[in-house]
Amino acid sequence: MKKFDYLIIGNSAGAVGCIEGLRSISKQSSIGLIAEEEHHVYSRALIPYYLSGAIGRDKMYYRPADFYQNAGVTLLGGQKATALDLERKEVELAGGAKIGYGKLLLATGGKPIYPPMDGLDKKNVFSFHSFDDLLGIEKRLPESKNAVILGGGVIGLMAAEVLKKRGLAVQVLELADRVLAPVVDETTSGIIESTLREAGVKLFTNNTIGQIHSGDLVESITLKDGTVIPCDLLIVGIGVRPGTELAEGTAIKIDRGILVNRQMQTSVPDVYSCGDCASIYNFITGQTQPLPLWPNAYLGGRIAAFNMAGIKRQLVAGTSMNAMHFLNVNLINAGINVTDQDSSQWHIISKVEPGHQVYRKFILDEHGVISGFVLVGQIKRAGILLNLMRKKVDVRSFQEQLLDENFGYVNMPDELRWQLLKDEVILGVM
Amino acid sequence: MYSFQLPEFMIERAADRCIRCRVCERQCANQVYSYDAELDRMFIEEKNCVGCQRCVVLCPTLALNVRPRTSDYRPNASWTRDKMQNLKKQAETGGVILTGSGNDKPCRIYWDHLVLNASQVTNPSIDPLREPMELKTYLGRKPDAVKITRCADGFDVETESFPNVAIPTPLVFSAMSYGAISYQAYLSLAAAAKELGTLFNTGEGGLPEHMRREFGGNAIVQCASGRFGVDADYLNNSQIVEIKIGQGAKPGIGGHLPGEKVLANISETRMIPIGTDALSPAPQHDIYSIEDLSMLIYALKEATNYAKPVSVKIAAVHNVAAIASGIVRAGADIVAIDGFRGGTGAAPQATRDNVGIPLELALAAVDKRLREEGIRNKCSIMAAGGIRCSADAIKAIALGADGVYVGTAALIAMGCTLCQKCYTGKCNWGITTQDPFLIKRLNPELTTQRLVNLMRAWSHEIQEMLGGMGINAIESLRGNRDHLRGIGLEDWELNVLGVKGAGE
């Protein structure tokens, strides 16, 4: 039986973060990686860019082809881990083989959510999640004219944009009364909706699939409100759920995702988890929850690596944050999302420039600390705002200037500015 | 009131070079330039231009050209452009015309009418690159004679010498006060003096507390009519204490630092409340006579334990020789003579351009008079006011000065372009301003280097010229008028200067 000092299950940002973290500490230890997909490590987030034609297949890869080789990682590709023996520190593979580990990292990622309805198993129905989805959609594209996208969230809208660019008629179905509802507020949704509409994307809000009409393939869809729309390509983009199957039924505690502390340790010693499969600490809300975001995954992996190697470091910077762009509108949000309805208990400052698609909004808590913000249109130097949020800075003395597009360190009080700038540059960890 | 004055400057912008980087706009404190985003064009408000050339120097594509405007009144030898402009200005304002820097009128510059000697055949010239060339100078009173007795291991000096200050080169930075010039400029002068081992003069604005320990060893501290910043610690953290009676640029009148320039640190240094005008009275109100001056000299000596030379600075005026003689007899160890081309931060133009006499004549007269009275050794003479180059400095020494004060030249080294707008407080070069944005334009590290380079260059040139004369120590040129000849001078001028005409 093979045994590795460090064994990683999963092959994406978390795994790479962990490998790069480990190798920055020690070149000697043995690292094994079990990857379900056979593809070289690629970036899921690049799927829309690939489909839109912005990048070629070679650019999909997150690290060079010889990355594992150079890093001295034993890659067990195309293998599925099926069970964990936490007592004996072994992982069982689909074929029955067992791999031993010193420390284990569960970076199994997420699974796209499919609603329970008939017809979603047809060959022109895809999620927007994996390389295989990508290749499947690409293959279908020439024969497709009418795309229907289920879900008006981030993934759904990105899919809508790229398919529109590829010349398809695109219809987006959103159960809520506006797009991006969980992520941003009404104003932002409004700007995005009008942008998409101007580009010719049909939006159906307060709506979803009533019934799918299909033969071998999906052919048309009757919506809940009775409208019938043609469909020869159906994308399911409702979201992802943590891929916790492996941990289920073991001693590892699960709360939506695999529960980890700020050192990325699970409830079982020597087992760590990160990425979309994990429930991590959100420094804004103070809760532990899945935060399925690329930087969180990478950083989680890196911090897990340090702790696995015995160097105690903590994740401090995890929160919800998104950089998006829909057509020509850039959008950034971070922290909590407060809609107009429940804005009363927060102090909110915002600026809208109608017509220019510029919107800035900041949500301040009772201590004047930014709990969340949205920037639409002009997003430059947004990281400074995120930094203020992370450092829990009371921004009230200069809050008006936050609304200025050119806001920078120069607008802060002297002492604060140099304090922030002189902090150690090791970010995300401490 | 609508202004009838002709704009002073015209600005040409090469359209094929301007890249709209807006550096000119940002560098101009006088709002000459503005950018129009709609047209992607720079606009120019020439009326505001003072001709400081900051924009020209900073423009990365050399697209700008600023020069005096060519449109002019009908030429009139009597009513010149200057006179007419001033008339119009006064008609519009009803006030005294203020100006900065030194006298810019074409009064005879005697330095340019004096030529130096060089060795040929009968004595060898000396190459300062290969042989010693001494510029060390002692400032202060010297005894009439030294009593020396033989003892077992050589000789004992029995004469008590007076306090003297040694400087490695006879070049000293002139009085420029903190407040009149920016902290950065002031600091640069101090730091340059320190690096060179020479002296800077605090002017009448005091010496900031935190600079005293570090730069006191290179400071001439001034005690002027306003008595700003004078306390015992100030006086004792110095090499020389100077009583300022007058200033070459504005003999007979005092100074005025507007309240806007009196910021926190200046207020602390000058020991006056923030925002109050710092008014230096025309006379020192405890000196109405030579006896009073003597009392102040000895009061300052007393305060400094007789350990420092006391200097008295006067403007060069008609009877300067007699005044200087009185000053020496009143107990001063150094007499500083400030000629009428000396600079200032602010002075009424009428005074600046019409009061006083040229340094060269004053210096020659003072040196002669002190020698006639047999008291030349009782003091050192500092020459100030319009020393523009090393040759001016060495000629001053040959006329009789011990050292020279370098003021305007140092400012020019820092970046000054003599736009004469010091009094506006909007110096684009960061020198005569307290605007926190403008003062940053002087990087003290760079400016110090510029000043050090200037002084070193001058010192080298002085060495070269000394070597050419076959002299290897500056003291052998001091008052050595045989090495000067006049060209293009009238008889009376040669007489006053005490030099022969060229060829005589």
Place this chain on the structure above:
Amino acid sequence: MFTGQWSPPGVCCDTYMSSGLCFFIRLNTHERMGTMGKVVVKPEVCIGCHLCEVWCAVAHSKSKNIIKAFLYEDTKPLPRITVEENLPLTFAWQCRHCQEPNCVTACISGALTKNPVSGHVEHDSLKCVGCYSCVLICPYGCILIDEQKREIIKCDLCAGLETKYCVSHCPNEALIYVEN
């Protein structure tokens, strides 16, 4: 050579001056751990002329000729350095080349990397897809956006050029390249 205090205590901009100085000292000690060098600014002598921006843009233009770059090249030259400005305070600001750069962790395409030899944070524009995750995460606001190309641009310390343009063209030597 010069050992004096930069600014008198109590001058209206002194606090940033003195603390600014100590800020850079801190960065220096930090750098010894990883990075080889970076451009630091002395805010107390930054005159806000924006010439660093101009010359940075030239350095990253095709022709490297200032007039050609600004007036005749198709793509508008863009600086990788920003002058933050809130008069009287100004300071030029560009990539700090962090030891553990957040932008690298956030980059979804692998376009941003930390060069283990030079310590520089490098950006491969061929790989960049313009997702702007790095813009969101860089705490210093040092990653800038090229709207035309829809990708990010950042300080590359004038890789391949003889001098660091911002440093060599700063008229007041407010920018200094420090190496360990």
Place this chain on the structure above:
Amino acid sequence: MRQQYHQSERFTPDKEMQACGLFGVMDTTGKRFGGDMAIKAIKNMKVRGNGLGGGFGVYGIYPDYQEYYAFHVMYQDRNQAAKRMVEEYLKQNFYVIYDEEIPTDPGVNVFQPPLVWRYFVSPPPRKKGAEEHLTDDEYVVNKVMFVNINIEDAYVFSSGKNVGVFKGVGFPEEVAAYFMLDKLYQGYLWTVHSRFPTNTPGWWGGAHPFGILDWTVVHNGEISSYGTNRRFLAMHDYYCTLYTDTEVVAYAVDLLMRKQGLPIEVLSKIFAPPLWDAIKLMSAKEQKLYTTLRMVYAPLMLNGPFTIIVAHHNEMIGLTDRIRLRPITAGAKGDLVFLSSEEGAIRAVCPDLDMVWTPPGGEPVIVRLNSKDHLLSTNKSI
């Protein structure tokens, strides 16, 4: 206030530039001897002169009148009016014990010889007033200065006791022959000078040695600091009138040694001070001495190339400038000590020397009666 002899210093006479040969010989026992050696030695250095000036200083020359100041007064163009004025002035201010024309050899052809007269005088008791407290020496100096400045065509070129200066236009041997020095006079110390002025025809008053009281100076060189020295001396009532920079040396010697009482060693360090860089390396005590001297007597530093032989009764000093731009050589044979521009000249008069040495720049060779002080400089020789 000191009176200026001209309204403007602009009108002070120019000194002339020159190259020269010098020679001095002294018998340290005080034995008197004739002028042969001095004449022969200076003749040996003929190329150092050009026939436009030569002169001799002789000590111990008038033993019979050694109580009296011996004035050698030259009347240019044999100006009788000047002579009358001088004699009137002397009569008013001195007891003139004896006077005569200095004998000359009419067979020697010299250039425009002036009338040279000698007077042996003694200062009278001073009346109450300004001069009441003056010493005899000072009194004499004042009167000599008065004649030199105020009486046209009259110059006192020798004014010490038991000392005589003889000088004129021509080669030194011609001057010697004219005044018959080899035949008529004996002294224990002889200094000689051969002159090479470059820009004036030379005149009798400009020849060396230059003397005041019993101080005489012969000098080779060009003093670039002349203007500074002259103006400093003017402040001490010495007015230069003789168109030669040697004059300032003589006055400076008189001021420093006679009036201010400084030892000769110190004097040489005022004329040719050590460099500041050298002073920095000295002991604290020496630093104080040399710093004080340079500070106070800076105007008397002799800058530029020079060699001087300064003599007065009992003492002869040879000194060259601090960076040694002009030559000097010393030699000794028994009780005789020689100083010369060239070693060859010494060997010409004394072929078998006991020793010969070359003192460094700024280091004086001090020859004293009844002492071996001159040997002090040998260990520093170069």
